[in-house]
Amino acid sequence: MIKKLVYTGGTHNLNVCHNKAMAHMNLMNLYQDKFQDIQEIREQYMAMRKVCNKLGLRIGRCSDDAKAVVKEKGINDPSNAQLEKAIDKIEEEHHAIVFLYKTDKSHCGTLLEQMENDMLQQNKT
Secondary structure, eight states: OOOOOOOOSTTGGGGHHHHHHHHHHHHHHOOOOTTOOHHHHHHHHHHHHHHHHHTTOOTTOOHHHHHHHHHHTTOSSOOHHHHHHHHHHHHHHHHHHHHHHHSOHHHHHHHHHHHHHHHHHHHHO
8 A cells, every 4th residue: 555645844834735635635535444443543643643733734613513513502692712622622523424434334334324324214204
């Protein structure tokens, strides 16, 4: 397996757009091989996510989603700290879901199907 890395050292500001695009693509192109240990793929995912964070590429951080989350909790005028906490939670959930979809389906396929079915059932009610 060939691994592509994005350099984030002292010169990463020279090609910010390119580095961000490559880091995002590398993260999205990562999938667990059939016989690869789940811990190994998790470590690779977390390393690539760390590169994205270092480059300022924060995926899954939507302020509109955060406002909706705090509103569901009955908070109509949230503080910046409440919004930031909600955004952090949304980002973590986003990466957890993405990671599950990147695992070998023989490991987590049933869990993914159940999650999808649960979401469909929630939307019907």
